[in-house]
Amino acid sequence: MKKYFGLILLTIITVIAACKKSDDPEPKPPQPPVITEVNSLDEKAVIAYSPAFPTDDKEVTLIFNANEGNAGMKGLSTDVYIWAGVITDKSTGPSDWRWGKSSDWTKPDANAKLTKIAADKYQLKFVPRIFFSNVPANEKILKVAMVFKNADGSKTGRNTDGSDIYLPISSSGTLGIRFTSPVFNPFYEPTLVNSIANIGESTKLSVVASEKGKITLYVNGSEVKSAENVASFSTDVALTKTGDNEIKAVISAGGKTAEKKFNVVVKGQVEVAAIPGNAKPDGVTYINNGTSAIFTLLAPNKQNVFLIGDFTDWKMDIKGFMKKTTDGKRWWIQIDGLTPGEKYGYQFVVDGTLKVADPYCQLILDPSNDQYVPTSVFPSLKAYPTGKTSGIVSVAQSNEPSYNWKYTSFTRPDKSKLVIYELHLRDFLQTHSYSTLIDTLDYLTGLGVNAVELMPVNEFEGNNSWGYNPSFYFAPDKYYGTKNKLKEVIDECHKRGMAVVIDMVLNHSFGQSPMVQLYWNGTSGKPAANNPWFNTDAKHPYNVGYDFNHESAETKYFSKNVMEFWIKEYHLDGMRFDLSKGFTQKNNPDNVDAWGAYDATRIAIWKDYNSYIKNLDNNFYVILEHLGSDQEETELANEGMLLWNNVNGSFANATQGKSSSLSRIMYTSHGFTKSNLVTYMESHDEQRLMYHALNGGNSNGTYNIRDLATALNRQKMNAAFLFVAPGPNMIWQFGEQGYDISIDQNGRTGEKPIQWEYLQNASRKQLYDVYAKMVKLKTKTNWLDNATYTTSISNSAWKYMIIQSSAGKIVVVGNFDVSAQAVNFNFPSSGDWYEYAGSGSGTINLPAGTYNTTLAPGEYHVYTSSEVKP
Template sequence: MKKNFFLLLLILVCLNVSAQLITVSPAFPKEGDQVTILFDAAKGNKGLQNYTGDVYIHTGVITDKSTGPGDWKYVPMTWNSNTPAYKLTALGNNKFEYRITNLRTFYNVPAGETIKKIAMVFRSYNPSGNALEGKASDLGVDQGNIYWEIYPANANAIRFTSPEFEPRYTPFLLPLTAGVGSNISLEAVSAKNASLTLKLNGTTVQTAANAGSIAGTATITATGENVFVASSNDGATTVGDSFKVYIAPPVTVSPLPAGVKEGINYENDGTAATLVLYAPGKARVNLIGDFNNWTETTAYQMNKTADGKYFWLRITGLTAGTEYAYQYLVDGSLRIGDPYCEKVLDPWNDQYIDASTYPNLKAYPTGKTSGVVSVLQTKQEAYNWQVTNFQRPDQKKLVIYEVLLRDFLEKHDWKTLKDSIGYFKSLGVNALHLMPFNEFEGNLSWGYNPSYYFAADKFYGPKNTLKAFIDECHKNGIAVIMDMVLNHSFGLSPMVQLYFDGAGGKPAANNPWFNPVARHAFNVGYDMNHESADTKRFFSNVCAFWLQEYKLDGFRFDLSKGFTQKKTCDDNGGNCDVNAWSAYDASRVAIWKAYYDSLQLKSPGSYVILEHLGVNNEEIELADYGMMLWGNMNYNFTEAAKGQVSNSNFSGALHTVRNWNKPHLISYMESHDEERSMVKCKNEGASNGGYNIRDEATALQRNEMAAAFLLAMPGPKLIWQFGELGYDYSINYCGNGTINNSCRTDQKPIKWDYYTNASRVKLRNVYKAMLELRKNEYYDDLFAGATVDHDLTGAMKWFRLTSDSSKLVVVGNFGTSLSTMQVSFPSAGIWFDLISGEPIGATGGAQTITLPAGGYRVYLNRNLNGTPPTPVRDIEVSDVYRLRVNPNPVNSGSVIRYELPEAGAVHFTLMDINGRIIDEMPQGNRGRGAHQARLRPGVAESLQKGIFLLQLQVNGKRKIIKLMVQ
C-alpha cells in the first residue's frame, strides 16, 4: 500500500500519535477474521465529540465489483435506525467499540467476490432524520467516509502508524509542523515478522530483524521533497509504505511580469502560461496539478511580489490544446481553485452531468487531491462570432423573458435553447434574462449560490455553445442579460476559503472581499463588502469578462440593495432592522453609480438592472442615472386576477405613479421569486353564482386580462417563463407532488404539453398580440413615453396612452359579475379591439362600456391592417402547419402526415405527457407541401399504454398533437 501524500509546512496542528480516528484489530484484517474497531469521536470531523447518546455504525464493503469509493456493497443496515445489533459499546472519554465476528458472513458477501476495504460512518439516532455523524475531517470526494483495507491470507504488508494518518479511501497523512532540522518520530507495523527497514531519502534510519514492528527518529536535513519509506522483507517478497514531507525553501520575491493580470495568462505558442493569484498576507503558495502529479515541489513554488499581495508563476512545457487540472496550495495546507479560471472540475457533482450535455468532460483527479479544481488549456478552440455589432434594443422598450434553463427544456443545454430561439422571437420578446449560469454549488440550483464567477456552469454545456446561443440571439434581435450574484458567495468560493475563520464558521476579519458577519437583512451565503477596493476591482473584472468575452448585453444584479456596509443587523448577523436597511443609503447609491460607470466604460450601452425593491427616492436617483429597477407587482396583479378587488390596484406598475422621471421601471406580474398567478387563481379565486375563477379556463382568461394591462403600460417589462401559457405548478412544488417551502428551488415540471390546451394557447396569443403591438411602427414610441391616464382602483379598470398620432385604451372587468364603466376615448371615430377585432364607435367624450366578468378590450385608434384585425382569440400559433398520425392509437405501421405552407428545416420530438423527451427525429429541409414520416423502428413498440405528444417544429413555430398507445 502506498500513501502518496505530502506533508505541509507551518500548519498549526501538531500530531498526537497516541490516538487515531479508528484503530482496527488485527491491524491487517483478513476476510475471515474477527475484527474489533475502536472509534475516537474526538478525532476526524468531531461530529460526535462529547455525545452521550447511543452511537451506531453504518457500514458496507468495497469489493472488486465496486466502481469507486462511493460504491458500497452489501450494507446490512438502514440509515438512521436504532437496531441494537449495530450499536457501539461506549468506553468513555469519546471512545466507542464495535466487533464483527466474521467479515464475509457479517456483510453476506458472495463467494468469489473479493473484499477490498470496509467502509464506515458512525452516527447517532434521531427519529427526525438529523443524525449526528462521525467521519473523517475532509468531506470532499470521499464525503468523509472512513475506510480500512482488507488483506489476503498470509500477505506480507507494512503500514506507518506514526505520524498519524486519517483512514480515508486513500489514507491521508495529517499535517504536522516541520522544517530543516526537525526530528520526525516514525513507527510502522508489519503483517508478519520480517526484516523491517525505515529510510529517509534513501538513507537507512533504522532496521529490525524478524520483527513485527519498528520505530526510529529521522532528521530532516534539506528543503524540498523528503521521502520516508518503511519496508518489509519476509524472505520471499519486499513490500513498502511511504509518505512525503515537503520543506519549503525561502519564497522568491519578484515583481509581476509586465502585462499579466489575475488568473491565467496564456502565451501565444501554447506551451506556457503565467498564473497570478491575489492573496495578500499569505506566506507562500505552491502550484499543484496534472503537470507535477499534484505534489508540492520547489519548481512549482510561486514567486511573491514585494508588497506581499500577489503570487505568480510561469509554467512551461505545456502541450497546446491539452487540459490541465490544477489548484493553489496556500501556506502548505489550503487547496483552492483559481478564482479567475474559466472551468472547474467538481468532485461531487460532475458525475451527474450527462455526456450529451457536456461531451468529453475531463475526469476529476480522484485520489490525488480534494475540493474543486481549476482547468487551464492553451490554444483553446476559438468561437467565430457572426454578429459583432449588435444594436441593443432601447431599454425603455425592453420586453424581457426570464429563463431558468433547467426547468425550461428537458435537455437543459445551450444548444437546445439555441434551437428554441424561434419560440422567443415568435412570442415577440426582445431580451432574455437568464438566471445565474456561472459556476454555482450543485447542479440543480437556481444559481444564487455562486462560487466561481468566470466559469460557465457545465450543467448547461460547454462555453462555446453558450457563445453560439448568444450569437444566435443577436442574429434574431434578442439581447441576452445575465443574472449576476455579487451580493454574496458560498463556501466553495476560493475567495471565501482563502481567508476563513473555521472555528467561527465565517469569513475571517482580514478577508479582502467578505464581511465576517452580514450587514443587512435577507443575506444568504457570505456577504460581500462593496466598500472594499478589492471587491470593487473584482466586480469590475467579473462584469468586464462577461460583457467582452461573451458579448452579453448587461446584467440583472441580484439583491442589489445588499451592496451596503451600513450595519442593520447585530454582531451575529441576526435581529436585522429591515426598515433601516431599506432606508435611503448615500453610500449604496455611490457604489452603484460607480459600478454603472464602470460597466459603461467596459461596454457602452450595456444594461444595468437592479433587484433593489428599496425606498422610492433612492430608486428614482438610480433610475435617473441610467439604471433599470425591478418593480414587483405580483401581489396586486394576482389579487386582480383572483377577483379580490380591494387589493387589486396595480397602478404601481407605472413609473409615473411612482413619480419617476424616466421609464426605467421593469414592472412584472411574475418572476422566479413569486408564487404563480395561476396557482393562486385556481386555489383562491373568487366565485359568483356560475362564475368561478378557480375553473382553469376562467383563470386563464383572467390572466389574459391582467397581461393585456401589464403589457400595455410604458417602459420595460418582464415575463417569467411559461407565464404566457399559464404555468400552474406552485413555486414550492416538490418532485413527489406535495407542496413544501423546502422545495422552492427544486426542479419543476416542464410543460410544453400546455400547447394541447386551447385556452392556454389563447393566453399565449394574447401575449403575442400585445408584444407585436409594442413593436409596431405606429405604436412602439407609445410604450417608451406617452401621456398616461388611468383608473385602476376598482373592479372596472381602464388605462389610456396618448401621443400625437397613436392612442390606446384598455378596459377590463376584474369583478365577478356583469358591470359597466364610463370611459372617455382620446378622440372620436372608429376604434378597433386588438384582441377580438371588433370595432367600436368613440364619441370623444365619456361613454358607457359594459363588460362581463373577466371581459376586457384593448382598443386602438387605427386599424393596423386596413381591415378589421384577424381575431387571435381562437387561433393556435401553429395552426398553419397541418399534422396528423394514422392510425392513432399508434402502432409500428403508423404514418406521420404533415403539410407545410413554406419550406423549412423539420424536426419532430416525441414526448411523454409531462414533456420529457422520448425520441427526436430531425427530417432535414422540406419544401412547401405535403410530406410523410414515420416513428423510428421499435419506438412505437417500446411505448407504454397512455397518452404521448408529438411536436412538429419548423421555422420557429410548433404544432403539438396527442398520440394514443393502447
C-alpha cells in the same frame, strides 16, 4: 449513489486537498478536513477505531466524535445513526457506495443506532461482514463508507470539508503497515501523497504494523532507524536535501514484507520578484506562442505557494515553487514546455495545508459532479486526474479554439421597449443545454420578446441548482454546455434581435470558492477575520452562503474584473445583479426593515460599479434586484440603472378575484422621474399566478376562477394591463402558457416539470397568443413610445388605463371581480375604436366618447384608436 469528496490531511509536512463540490444547497466549510484513520480510541478525530487494521470478519469498535469534522451534530440530545455502505472490489470509485445498511436512504436503520458514551461521543461495535449482511461472499469489502445523522436526517456529521468518512478494511492474515504521522486518507496510498517541508525541519514519523516484526524507516533509500519485534515506533528526522525526498517504512515478519512510502518536497527560501510585464495580475497568461504560461494567485500574507498539475505529475516539485511579489499579495510562476492547445489541470497548494483551484480559471474539473454531465452537453471534457489529487481542479489551455462572432452589428432595444424573458435552462429544456436553447429561440421570437435573461450560468456547487450558490465566476457551468456554445446562444439571440442578460450573483459565494477557502476560521466555521473578500458574519438578514464585503478594495477589484470579463468575453448586453440590496456593510442581520432603509454607503457602492460598467459599455443594461426603499431606488434609477419591480402580490390578488391595486406598475407611484422599472408579475422567486388562481380563486355562482379555462382567461387580462405599463417588462418562463405547478413542488429550488405539451391545449395557446400580441405592442410598434397615462387601477373591482402617444390612443379596461360590473368612463375621443385584444366585442363606436357598459367577470378589452398591426 453518494458523492465523494477528496480528502488528504497532511500534518507539519503534508498538504490538504480541501476543494469540493456538492449538490447540497448549504455551503460546506472549506477548512482542512480531519483525517478518518486513527490508532487510538482517545485520539481527536471524526472517527476513532480499534483494532488498527480492521478486517471484515472481526469486531470493530468505532467511535464518532460529534465535536470534530463539520460538527454538524454537536450538542444534540437526539439519537445518532450511521448511514453507511461499503466500497468493494466491484465499486467503480469512492462515490459508488454498495449494499447500503438502509434500503431507504431517507430513513435510518434501527440497527444502525450508536450508543452515547460521553458528551458528543457515540460508539458502535460491529463486524462488517455481519453488519452488511447482504454483501455477496465473493465480493471483497475494501472500505466502510459513512456519514452520521439524526433520525430525521436534518443534521449530518461529516468531515470538516463536508466529505464522507471512510474506514479501511484489511484482509485477514495480510501483513500491513501504515504511517500514523503523517496520516493519510484511506483512498490515497501514501505513494500518491506529496507533501512539503522546510529545509532542516525536524519531522515526526510514526508507523504501525498489523503484527510484530522488524520495522525499518528509510529516507531517500538510506536507513534512518529500525527496530526488531515491534508493531509500532516513532522517530524524528531532519530533511536536509532540497527538492524531492522519499520516505519509506518496511515491515518484515514471518518471511513476508510490506511497505508504505510517500514523497516530501523540501523547499528553500521564497523568491521575491515582480510579475513579468507581459503577464496579467490574475489567472493565467499564455506567452511564447502558447508554449509557456505565467500562473498568478492573489493570496496576501501566505508563507508559500506551490503550483501542481499535469506538468508536475501532481506533485509539489521545486519547479512549481511560486515567487512572491514585493507587496506580498501575489504569487506567480512561469511554466515552460507546454504543448499549445493541450488542456492542463492545475491547483495551488498554499502554506502546505490547502489545495485550491484558480479563482480566475475558465474551466474546472469536479470529481463529484462531472460524471453527471452528459457528453452530448459537454463533449471532450478532460478526464479528472483520479488518484493523483482531490478537490476541484482548474484547467488551462493555450491557443484554445476561439469563437467567431457572426452578428456584431446588433443594436440593443431601448430600455423603454424592453421585454425580458427570464428562464432557467434546467427547467426550460429537457436537455438543459445551450444547443437546445438555440433550437428554441424561434419560440421566443414568436412571442415578441426582445431580451433573454439566463439564471446564473457561472460555476455553482453541484449541477442541480438554481445557480445562486456560485463558486467560480469566470467559468461557465458545464451542466449547460461549453463556453463557445454559450457564445453561440448570445450570437443567435443577437441575430434574432434579442439582447442577452445574465444573472450575476456577487452578494455571496459558497464554500467551494477558493477565496472562501484561502482565509477560513476552522474554529468558528466562518470566513476568517483577515479574509480580503468576505465578511465573517453576514451584514443583512437574507444572506445565504458567505457574504461579500463590498467596501473591501479586494472585493471591488474582483467584482469589477468579473463584470469586465463577461462584458468583453461574452458580448453580453446586460446583467441582473442578484440581491443588490445586500451590498451593504451596515450590520442589520436581524432587522429586515432596517436593512431595507435608505443606505447612502450602499448607493455609493452601486454608483461606483455602475460607473465602471458604463465606462466599458455605455449602453449596457444594469439591472438590480434591489426591492428597497423608493427613495434609494429613485436615486439609483436616476443613474440609469434598472430596478426590478415585483408586482406579483397585486396580480395574485387580482387573478383570484380579490381586492387589488395595480398602481405599482406605474413608475410615478414609486416617485421615479424615469421609467427605469422592470415590472413583472412572476419571476423565478414568486408563486405562479395560475397556481394562485386554481388554488385560491374566488367564485360566484357558475363563475369559478378555479376552473382552468376561467383562470387562463384572467391571465390574459393581467397581461393586457402589464405590457402597456411604461418601461421594461419581464416574463418568467411559461407564464405565457399559464404554468400552474407550485414553486414549492420538489422543494423551492428543486426541478419542476417541463410542460411544452401545454401548447396542445387550445386555451393555453390562446393565452400565448394574447401575450404575443401585447408584447409586440411594446416591442414592435411605437404606440407606447413617450406616452401619457390616465389610470384608474387602484382598489376598484374594474380598472382602466388610457394611453396616448403620437401613434394613437389605447384604452385598456377589465373587470377583476367575480360578478358583473357596470362601467362608465370617458374615452379620449369619440368615434370608432378597434379591439386589439380582449373578450371579443370587436369594433365599437362611441358617438359621444362615453364608454357605458356592463363587463362580465374576467371580461377585458384593449381598444386602439386605429387598427394596429405589429
